Amino acid sequence: MIVSYSWLNSFFKKPLPQPEKLAEILTMHAFEVESFERKKNDWILNIDVLPDRAGDSLSHLGIARECTAILNLKMIYPVSKIKEEGLKIKDLLSVEIKDKNCKRYSTRIISNIKVGPSPKWIADKLINCGINPINNIVDATNYVMLELGQPLHAFDYEKIEGSKIIIKHAKPGEKILLLNNTECVLDKKVMVIADEKRSLAIAGIKGGKHAEVNHNSKIIVLESASFDPKAIGQTARRLNIRTDASARFEHNLDPNLTEIALDRVCSIIKDVAQGEIQTGMIDIYEEKVKPKKIKLELELVNKILGINISLNETINILNRLGIKVLSKSLLLEIPTFRQDLLIPENIIEEIGRINGYDKIPSLLPCSFLEPAQRNNELFYVNKIKDVFKELKYIEVYNYSFISDKEVKKFSLKAEPINNPISSFFKYLRPSLIPQIVDNIEENLKTYKDVRIFEINKIFIPEEKKIKEKLIVAGGISSLDLLKLKGDLLCVLDNIGIKATFKNLELKFEGEKLGEIKQIKNILVFELYFDILMEHANEEKEYKEILCHPKAVRDISGIIDDEINELQVFETIQEIIAPLVVGGEFKVTDVYKGKLEQGKKSVTVNISLQHPERTLNTKEINKIINDIIKNLSEKIGWEERK
Amino acid sequence: MDIFEIKNTIKKEFEEIKNSKELRDFSKKYLGKQGEIRKIFGEIKDMTLEEKKVIGQEINSFAKELEIKVSELEKTLKKDSLEKIDSSLPATKTETGHLHPLTQVRREIENIFQLMGFSVLEGPEVEDLWHNFDSLNIPEGHPARDALSLGKTFYLRKNLVLRSHTSPAQTRYMKKLGAPLRIVIPGRVYRYERTDASHETNFYQIEGLMLDENISVANLKGVLERFLQEFFKKKIKIRLRPSYFPFTEPSFEIDMSCAVCSGNGCPACKKTGWVEILGAGMVHPNVVENGGLDSEKWKGFAFGMSIDRLTMMKYKINDIRWFHSGNLKFLKQF
Numbered sequence: 001m002i003v004s005y006s007w008l009n010s011f012f013k014k015p016l017p018q019p020e021k022l023a024e025i026l027t028m029h030a031f032e033v034e035s036f037e038r039k040k041n042d043w044i045l046n047i048d049v050l051p052d053r054a055g056d057s058l059s060h061l062g063i064a065r066e067c068t069a070i071l072n073l074k075m076i077y078p079v080s081k082i083k084e085e086g087l088k089i090k091d092l093l094s095v096e097i098k099d100k101n102c103k104r105y106s107t108r109i110i111s112n113i114k115v116g117p118s119p120k121w122i123a124d125k126l127i128n129c130g131i132n133p134i135n136n137i138v139d140a141t142n143y144v145m146l147e148l149g150q151p152l153h154a155f156d157y158e159k160i161e162g163s164k165i166i167i168k169h170a171k172p173g174e175k176i177l178l179l180n181n182t183e184c185v186l187d188k189k190v191m192v193i194a195d196e197k198r199s200l201a202i203a204g205i206k207g208g209k210h211a212e213v214n215h216n217s218k219i220i221v222l223e224s225a226s227f228d229p230k231a232i233g234q235t236a237r238r239l240n241i242r243t244d245a246s247a248r249f250e251h252n253l254d255p256n257l258t259e260i261a262l263d264r265v266c267s268i269i270k271d272v273a274q275g276e277i278q279t280g281m282i283d284i285y286e287e288k289v290k291p292k293k294i295k296l297e298l299e300l301v302n303k304i305l306g307i308n309i310s311l312n313e314t315i316n317i318l319n320r321l322g323i324k325v326l327s328k329s330l331l332l333e334i335p336t337f338r339q340d341l342l343i344p345e346n347i348i349e350e351i352g353r354i355n356g357y358d359k360i361p362s363l364l365p366c367s368f369l370e371p372a373q374r375n376n377e378l379f380y381v382n383k384i385k386d387v388f389k390e391l392k393y394i395e396v397y398n399y400s401f402i403s404d405k406e407v408k409k410f411s412l413k414a415e416p417i418n419n420p421i422s423s424f425f426k427y428l429r430p431s432l433i434p435q436i437v438d439n440i441e442e443n444l445k446t447y448k449d450v451r452i453f454e455i456n457k458i459f460i461p462e463e464k465k466i467k468e469k470l471i472v473a474g475g476i477s478s479l480d481l482l483k484l485k486g487d488l489l490c491v492l493d494n495i496g497i498k499a500t501f502k503n504l505e506l507k508f509e510g511e512k513l514g515e516i517k518q519i520k521n522i523l524v525f526e527l528y529f530d531i532l533m534e535h536a537n538e539e540k541e542y543k544e545i546l547c548h549p550k551a552v553r554d555i556s557g558i559i560d561d562e563i564n565e566l567q568v569f570e571t572i573q574e575i576i577a578p579l580v581v582g583g584e585f586k587v588t589d590v591y592k593g594k595l596e597q598g599k600k601s602v603t604v605n606i607s608l609q610h611p612e613r614t615l616n617t618k619e620i621n622k623i624i625n626d627i628i629k630n631l632s633e634k635i636g637w638e639e640r641k
Numbered sequence: 642m643d644i645f646e647i648k649n650t651i652k653k654e655f656e657e658i659k660n661s662k663e664l665r666d667f668s669k670k671y672l673g674k675q676g677e678i679r680k681i682f683g684e685i686k687d688m689t690l691e692e693k694k695v696i697g698q699e700i701n702s703f704a705k706e707l708e709i710k711v712s713e714l715e716k717t718l719k720k721d722s723l724e725k726i727d728s729s730l731p732a733t734k735t736e737t738g739h740l741h742p743l744t745q746v747r748r749e750i751e752n753i754f755q756l757m758g759f760s761v762l763e764g765p766e767v768e769d770l771w772h773n774f775d776s777l778n779i780p781e782g783h784p785a786r787d788a789l790s791l792g793k794t795f796y797l798r799k800n801l802v803l804r805s806h807t808s809p810a811q812t813r814y815m816k817k818l819g820a821p822l823r824i825v826i827p828g829r830v831y832r833y834e835r836t837d838a839s840h841e842t843n844f845y846q847i848e849g850l851m852l853d854e855n856i857s858v859a860n861l862k863g864v865l866e867r868f869l870q871e872f873f874k875k876k877i878k879i880r881l882r883p884s885y886f887p888f889t890e891p892s893f894e895i896d897m898s899c900a901v902c903s904g905n906g907c908p909a910c911k912k913t914g915w916v917e918i919l920g921a922g923m924v925h926p927n928v929v930e931n932g933g934l935d936s937e938k939w940k941g942f943a944f945g946m947s948i949d950r951l952t953m954m955k956y957k958i959n960d961i962r963w964f965h966s967g968n969l970k971f972l973k974q975f
């Protein structure tokens with residue numbers, strides 16, 4: 001809302017504070033003043049009226065009322081002088097409301113007007129407020145809208161077919177040429193102001209060309225109406241026409257304002273365009289809006305705001321806001337221009353801001369020393385991120401959106417977004433991998449070695465819902481499978497999961513935890529966080545550190561290619577465990593050449609250590625023989641001599 | 642002459658040797674032809690043959706032992722000698738991993754709130770219309786809903802949307818956990834927005850909610866002021882300005898005194914001394930009821946702030962789009 005400082009000042013006998021000061025006062029107590037600048041002999045304030053206050057504050061009157069409440073000033077209201085003469089309006093025009101979304105329709109007729117340019121005092125104010133002057137009639141309606149907040153419209157009486165105004169739904173497909181010379185196709189949800197033949201205006205949004213007031217007009221019909229805000233807002237958005245009128249009608253304008261504004265505009269037109277105001281007013285107003293009553297508890301005011309305001313001060317503030325205090329127990333009557341005040345909390349906000357939010361102290365709450373609960377999922381997410389960082393991976397964040405390119409390239413089934421912002425962001429990603437690959441390829445242009453990871457949600461389209469799943473994904477810019485395998489096993493080990501790795505899959509107790517894939521020269525991985533959560537734990541137990549000498553032996557044998565490291569180790573462990581002997585074993589060599597198909601030669605390095613004494617050769621040989629025996633029985637180990 | 646004492650002095654001196662030069666001096670002093678040890682032989686001339694034999698042997702073995710030690714130390718010093726390395730050459734670059742700056746700042750924020758007893762929870766990113774709008778007192782046809790929904794929200798199938806704020810978690814957790822309640826909900830949110838240096842389609846918010854029987858605006862001020870002081874590690878003041886959110890009443894826009902200039906006015910705060918930092922308010926009674934709680938009994942505050950913005954302020958990042966760029970030149974800086 002663009003506000004003229006001098007216009008605003010005209011509402012008061014005493015001058016307002018200087019523009020800069022006033023801007024600060026309004027910002028701290030009512031609405032943010034986004035800017036203020038000098039314009040000719042005036043100052044222009046750009047005020048960001050809050051959406052719930054658009055009904056009463058998108059006008060100079062509204063802002064003046066705010067100044068009154070905040071600064072405790074006396075306000076002078078604009079006066080209207082109406083001298084009725086000539087014919088009775090009822091003999092000239094009839095009005096019928098066929099659409100319930102029209103809450104009130106007030107109109108007057110002025111005849112013998114002289115259409116011409118507006119006087120300077122009107123034109124200047126309009127220009128300062130960003131509206132181009134057109135002629136003295138249209139300008140007067142705009143002037144009153146800026147002054148009081150009520151949008152008005154003037155029709156050329158002689159263009160109204162059948163001397164009848166009907167407020168109704170448009171005919172589907174009906175076309176209307178608007179004032180700005182654009183044609184608009186209407187549907188039956190659109191409310192129009194029509195005569196017996198055609199639509200003259202889109203109600204509350206924009207006038208039509210047909211009954212436009214121009215320099216030939218002699219008799220005019222002035223409309224001051226009230227419409228359902230929801231209906232106007234939805235139509236304006238559907239037709240994509242936003243005007244100063246629709247911006248006001250979209251919010252809760254006071255239906256009781258129509259009459260005041262109508263008289264005001266007639267009074268101004270009489271001044272600037274002469275003419276005779278015909279006798280009477282047509283005013284269709286079925287459900288009169290009356291002031292609401294709200295009961296306020298002072299105790300609640302102080303409890304919610306955290307201050308200690310007295311009853312007198314409260315009453316004083318309420319009075320300044322135009323709220324009538326009906327009793328000392330704070331039964332309040334809310335003026336109808338404040339349609340936004342519905343519950344006691346609304347009034348508490350009013351008292352708080354007028355009294356000043358700076359008067360509210362800063363106090364920590366008094367509460368039980370209940371500790372914050374640990375979020376287990378978050379704990380493990382953080383743990384995993386930390387381990388990846390320790391392993392020299394870099395964390396990336398990617399958008400939740402992907403395009404056709406990724407969907408095709410990776411054969412994904414992805415949930416489409418109804419209103420994507422661009423073709424690059426058409427779907428919700430069902431995998432983190434495509435972007436990880438892209439990140440690695442992009443960064444390889446700068447860096448030789450790239451290791452990245454991301455932990456974020458993926459979205460899986462299911463029949464009845466869209467499933468969200470947290471995924472740990474990443475990749476490295478090489479094909480060093482054993483390194484990546486080591487990294488992933490290390491990550492899992494850090495969250496208490498002793499996983500196994502086979503055929504590029506990570507498993508725990510037979511359940512798949514994730515996998516590694518090769519994409520060109522890149523290795524990528526995925527771990528399913530929900531499954532990790534089932535097994536993750538922080539249990540750790542100290543293992544005795546042995547100090548007696550180790551006996552180290554190598555054994556070599558041929559086994560089926562199918563048999564993995566873990567099976568070999570488990571078979572060895574079976575022998576060692578019952579002897580209470582500490583043991584370590586690692587595969588030091590695997591050889592497949594020159595052997596029978598499907599076989600491999602494996603060398604295992606075994607170290608044995610007794611917790612209490614040094615093992616002697618006899619004992620060692622017995623253990624090694626037992627191990628070999630067990631290996632050959634359980635997994636078909638053929639000892640190589 | 643006390644052999645024992647001499648041996649001790651020499652041993653002690655040996656242990657204090659720090660570099661090759663000192664070692665050379667030591668060798669010369671004790672083991673050389675004119676060395677101290679040789680001199681001892683001169684001094685035992687007058688002793689009996691028996692004594693000479695014992696002491697001589699002892700000195701000899703000590704000298705041998707010392708020679709071995711010296712030559713060992715010589716080798717070690719040679720190998721480890723920093724003297725040979727030009728320390729002004731560039732360092733061998735050591736690489737570490739990096740956490741995303743948003744992860745780091747999010748953790749910092751979470752930690753501060755946890756220390757004040759706020760539990761950290763998360764909500765779904767795919768929300769239904771009821772939680773995203775209706776439960777927050779933004780019914781169909783409400784101007785705020787249209788402003789947020791038609792212009793700013795991504796729609797999915799049926800009644801599903803990508804959450805346009807973290808606020809839907811308010812009613813979710815009221816229903817799930819009841820009151821009193823002290824929680825923060827960080828997470829990714831989505832806005833249908835043309836992107837530029839300060840607008841993104843994917844960004845991060847943290848929602849805060851405290852419900853109890855005696856919670857006031859003064860407490861909201863207290864908690865947020867303390868949070869900002871802990872986060873910026875500075876004395877920070879805040880001020881409340883009137884605002885409007887359908888799900889809080891009263892509603893506030895909260896400014897903090899500029900952390901760069903301590904409120905004196907600088908380019909970062911456009912010379913005002915204040916920086917707009919978050920939106921907050923007292924939870925609207927309708928929202929408390931939508932969360933299945935008695936709005937007469939349970940009052941409280943809620944707030945929402947952008948993690949991206951705090952991160953940008955903290956590291957002076959000038960373009961929000963870096964966060965989702967996947968560019969290691971950016972990520973390796975944090």
